[in-house]
Amino acid sequence: MSGPLLPGATIGVLGSGQLGRMLALVARRMGYGVHVFSPERDSPAGRIANREWSAPYEDLDAARRFARGVDVVTLEFENIPAGTVEEISALAPVRPGLRALQTTQNRLREKEFLREAGFPVAPFRAVPDRASLDAAMGEVGVPAVLKTAGFGYDGKGQTRISGPEDAGAAWESLGGEAVLEAWVVFEMELSVVAARGTSGLFAHYGAVRNTHDRHILDLTVAPAGVPPEVEEEAVEIAAGIFEELGIVGTACVEFFLTTGGDLLVNEIAPRPHNSGHWTIEGAATSQFEQQLRAVCGLPLGGTHRPEPAAMANLIGDLWKSGEPDWTAALSVPGVSLHLYGKKEPRLGRKMGHLTARASTPEEAARKAVEARESLGGA
Ligand code: AMP
Numbered sequence: 001m002s003g004p005l006l007p008g009a010t011i012g013v014l015g016s017g018q019l020g021r022m023l024a025l026v027a028r029r030m031g032y033g034v035h036v037f038s039p040e041r042d043s044p045a046g047r048i049a050n051r052e053w054s055a056p057y058e059d060l061d062a063a064r065r066f067a068r069g070v071d072v073v074t075l076e077f078e079n080i081p082a083g084t085v086e087e088i089s090a091l092a093p094v095r096p097g098l099r100a101l102q103t104t105q106n107r108l109r110e111k112e113f114l115r116e117a118g119f120p121v122a123p124f125r126a127v128p129d130r131a132s133l134d135a136a137m138g139e140v141g142v143p144a145v146l147k148t149a150g151f152g153y154d155g156k157g158q159t160r161i162s163g164p165e166d167a168g169a170a171w172e173s174l175g176g177e178a179v180l181e182a183w184v185v186f187e188m189e190l191s192v193v194a195a196r197g198t199s200g201l202f203a204h205y206g207a208v209r210n211t212h213d214r215h216i217l218d219l220t221v222a223p224a225g226v227p228p229e230v231e232e233e234a235v236e237i238a239a240g241i242f243e244e245l246g247i248v249g250t251a252c253v254e255f256f257l258t259t260g261g262d263l264l265v266n267e268i269a270p271r272p273h274n275s276g277h278w279t280i281e282g283a284a285t286s287q288f289e290q291q292l293r294a295v296c297g298l299p300l301g302g303t304h305r306p307e308p309a310a311m312a313n314l315i316g317d318l319w320k321s322g323e324p325d326w327t328a329a330l331s332v333p334g335v336s337l338h339l340y341g342k343k344e345p346r347l348g349r350k351m352g353h354l355t356a357r358a359s360t361p362e363e364a365a366r367k368a369v370e371a372r373e374s375l376g377g378a
């Protein structure tokens with residue numbers, strides 16, 4: 001590609017969930033076409049896109065046809081088979097590329113990459129089989145967390161090990177190659193969402209504070225309210241990771257801030273992240289517009305945050321006793337509602353989110369939580 005891809009060009013998106021939907025909304029607003037590719041039909045992103053391809057990610061024929069119809073390919077889901085990404089790459093640029101995807105779609109590869117490149121991570125050992133688990137426990141210590149090496153997000157595929165008596169059941173529950181990671185006693189969880197353009201320029205939204213409920217992101221508060229040197233270090237680590245992986249697009253680095261004041265990288269998401277949703281109303285340019293700008297080779301937008309913001313996730317559990325009371329939530333001043341158009345509100349499923357802005361981070365968090373509580377439900 002010589003110059004930037006201008007409005008009128010078509011963006012291909014691998015994956016068709018809410019991240020693809022929010023990207024598609026921006027892309028269409030800015031005059032781009034959007035084609036999405038995933039095994040789903042009538043998906044959250046597919047309903048906004050100009051074209052929805054519904055085929056398994058392994059269907060190389062469909063993937064090639066999809067790639068021929070677009071000018072650039074990005075993703076909202078990293079677990080795309082390498083073979084498919086390679087096929088597509090021969091026909092259209094894929095941003096971020098294969099290296100970023102292959103590294104981040106497997107926890108073991110990701111942690112090895114981080115350790116070898118000198119980024120701080122919690123102690124871990126590869127656990128290829130049951131016999132290695134005992135040795136790994138001896139080296140890493142307990143308590144620890146056993147995590148599947150492949151395909152895992154939102155705490156899926158992980159189990160805590162308190163002592164040797166848990167090892168057998170933990171191994172059985174995961175069944176496959178795993179990583180044993182030391183238990184981290186953290187002060188808080190942070191993330192840095194940022195974007196890197198085709199020229200290598202980097203733009204970030206600072207460090208935000210995340211709290212999880214049953215391993216699913218519950219609340220994000222921007223800014224995180226950590227000392228400036230901690231925020232600077234987190235941003236510097238994130239920038240280093242983007243550079244090493246050659247990421248072009250929006251991505252997120254999640255951290256633990258330990259009670260001892262150290263930052264440890266927990267995970268890298270090579271795509272927009274749930275902890276960056278607040279940027280839609282809360283920053284000069286949203287993480288999705290930034291993704292579009294980056295993958296199209298356009299200048300990145302400003303990341304200025306006029307005032308603190310908070311984002312509260314709306315999980316399927318809220319629908320337990322019927323449709324949530326939207327009027328109540330929307331009567332909280334300064335609160336915005338996002339629903340992803342998912343038909344079935346299953347327990348634990350991300351259905352939407354609320355964003356609140358206020359003059360302090362505490363006030364923004366309070367408003368987002370108050371609005372969510374007013375919805376009723378679980
Ligand atoms: P993950 O899917 O690896 O991001 O883990 C999901 C959540 O589980 C994290 O956001 C933490 O709240 C928790 N968690 C994961 N690994 C550890 C660890 N080594 N020590 C303590 N908590 C952890």
